[in-house]
Amino acid sequence: MTHIDYFFSVFSPWTYLAGLRLEEIASRHGAEVTYKPLDLMALFDRTSGVRPAQRHPNRMTYRMQELQRWAAHLGMEMNFTPTIYPPNPAPASYAIIAAQKAGGGDVGGLVHGIARALWAEDKDIAQDEVLRACLEANGFDPNLVATGLFDGAIAYEKNLDEAVERGAFGSPFYIVRESDQRFWGQDRLSFLDEHLGSL
Numbered sequence: 001m002t003h004i005d006y007f008f009s010v011f012s013p014w015t016y017l018a019g020l021r022l023e024e025i026a027s028r029h030g031a032e033v034t035y036k037p038l039d040l041m042a043l044f045d046r047t048s049g050v051r052p053a054q055r056h057p058n059r060m061t062y063r064m065q066e067l068q069r070w071a072a073h074l075g076m077e078m079n080f081t082p083t084i085y086p087p088n089p090a091p092a093s094y095a096i097i098a099a100q101k102a103g104g105g106d107v108g109g110l111v112h113g114i115a116r117a118l119w120a121e122d123k124d125i126a127q128d129e130v131l132r133a134c135l136e137a138n139g140f141d142p143n144l145v146a147t148g149l150f151d152g153a154i155a156y157e158k159n160l161d162e163a164v165e166r167g168a169f170g171s172p173f174y175i176v177r178e179s180d181q182r183f184w185g186q187d188r189l190s191f192l193d194e195h196l197g198s199l
Contacts (some may be wrong), residue, residue: 001198002178007172009089012172015115015172016116029199035107064080087125090156105138105140112135113138169179169184
């Protein structure tokens with residue numbers, strides 16, 4: 001079985017725009033996805049990236065145009081200026097890590113549900129009640145919000161270290177474990193699809 005390691009930030013708009021296409025691609029090719037949420041700002045710092053708040057206005061204007069174009073292209077509802085942004089990514093990341101470890105639910109649906117809560121529903125994804133609702137909607141025990149904190153914190157740091165070691169530098173970032181082929185951005189999912197078809 002082919003394995004895809006998926007490095008991402010829970011508050012990246014591009015994570016939201018990826019939707020569930022990764023999961024559809026993986027299912028079509030019989031591949032397994034391992035979800036690795038991480039601290040995106042720390043990843044930028046460690047790989048010579050520039051945090052959005054420090055980018056030139058030209059770049060940020062273009063970024064907004066691209067978000068609007070992609071949302072329209074994909075037919076996805078999107079609030080481009082969430083009330084709370086960036087939210088604290090740790091609680092949602094820990095919940096995803098705990099859910100993946102617990103099993104029995106839809107991790108891909110959980111990741112998208114959390115991203116949708118931020119980018120389409122304008123919710124604070126650091127809040128327990130938001131995460132509980134997302135966990136329950138995707139077949140997980142909502143109490144994982146509280147019980148998965150310790151393991152989640154450890155894995156969250158490890159995911160960042162692994163991302164740097166393996167060549168990731170943004171979100172979403174997909175790495176096919178067997179071939180070490182790397183794909184940055186939701187707009188590269190078609191290339192990932194083609195690559196998996198060639199294996």
